[in-house]
Amino acid sequence: MASLDNDVNPMEFRARYLAGDFTPTVSVGQPSSSHISMVMCLWNRPGRILEILEMLAGQRRTKGIDLYFWNNCADDHEIYESAIRDYRLSGALRSVHLIKSEANLGSMARFYVARKLAKEGLAGPIIVLDDDEVVTPHFVRIATKRYDPKAVTAWWAFTMGEDYWRDKKPAKKRDRVDHIGPGGSISDSHIFLDDGFFTEIPDKYWLLDDLWLSYYVRSKGIQLKKLDVTIEFVLAETNQWYSVKQLKTDFYNELYNR
Numbered sequence: 001m002a003s004l005d006n007d008v009n010p011m012e013f014r015a016r017y018l019a020g021d022f023t024p025t026v027s028v029g030q031p032s033s034s035h036i037s038m039v040m041c042l043w044n045r046p047g048r049i050l051e052i053l054e055m056l057a058g059q060r061r062t063k064g065i066d067l068y069f070w071n072n073c074a075d076d077h078e079i080y081e082s083a084i085r086d087y088r089l090s091g092a093l094r095s096v097h098l099i100k101s102e103a104n105l106g107s108m109a110r111f112y113v114a115r116k117l118a119k120e121g122l123a124g125p126i127i128v129l130d131d132d133e134v135v136t137p138h139f140v141r142i143a144t145k146r147y148d149p150k151a152v153t154a155w156w157a158f159t160m161g162e163d164y165w166r167d168k169k170p171a172k173k174r175d176r177v178d179h180i181g182p183g184g185s186i187s188d189s190h191i192f193l194d195d196g197f198f199t200e201i202p203d204k205y206w207l208l209d210d211l212w213l214s215y216y217v218r219s220k221g222i223q224l225k226k227l228d229v230t231i232e233f234v235l236a237e238t239n240q241w242y243s244v245k246q247l248k249t250d251f252y253n254e255l256y257n258r
Helices: 010-018 046-057 073-088 106-119 141-144 187-195 197-198 207-220 241-257
Strands: 024-031 037-040 065-071 092-102 125-128 133-135 151-157 179-188 223-226 231-233
Touching: 010 106, 010 197, 024 073, 037 046, 037 106, 037 141, 046 065, 046 073, 046 092, 065 073, 065 106, 073 092, 106 125, 106 179, 106 187, 106 197, 106 207, 125 141, 133 179, 141 179, 151 207, 179 187, 179 207, 187 197, 197 207, 207 223, 207 241
Parallel strands: 037 065, 037 125, 065 092, 151 223
Antiparallel strands: 024 092, 125 179, 133 231, 151 179
8 A cells, every 4th residue: 555655554544533633734714514515635636736726616506615635645735735825715615624644545534534524513415526526616516406415426426237347337317326436426424423434444455445435335224326417537647546456356346245
């Protein structure tokens, strides 16, 4: 598993973060229970930070967004801090908070934020977005409208078959959904109060949060649904999924006894 420093073991921090032992290194604005909470992991795309802030400030017909960044890349942290401190809040963006991870915990780390927010009383829907996703100005409005507290409703949604790669088909609005990607999703923050979500995933599959989330919530009776929105990807060359392709096959087969 990758880390920010060769001398750092990412697993050393999991219990600490599970307990909510982290605070933002910079915060701008004040969060409120009347706003919608959004979490995003940052990794290897520092040039997008201002574009992301402007994209979310431009969301229309929302009750306001509290944005929480979890930065897995320490080398870029000063860039993010400077950009956020200098940013003047506007539009839908009501607060921005940047958390520095002491190790690269991958995309699973964003769920620590969702868990802490739920524990602190900011209950209700939480939106997850990836730092390589571009959404329309109506994304948050549509996601909020489609929010179901008993489901994870996601744009990246599939109907699955026997083989993870060969038999995976994009789900349409009313199709059965077997698998989702968290980026571009909305769910209830209370899902992440369950310790097992963080402690029962095998260490070697820790980076595969999409497979684990899809499996785990369904095992708890929580549905997966398709979120009918438009999302585009940028900076595809920075994606990390190429390095875990075989791991995905292995984990899928283990989870479903293929």
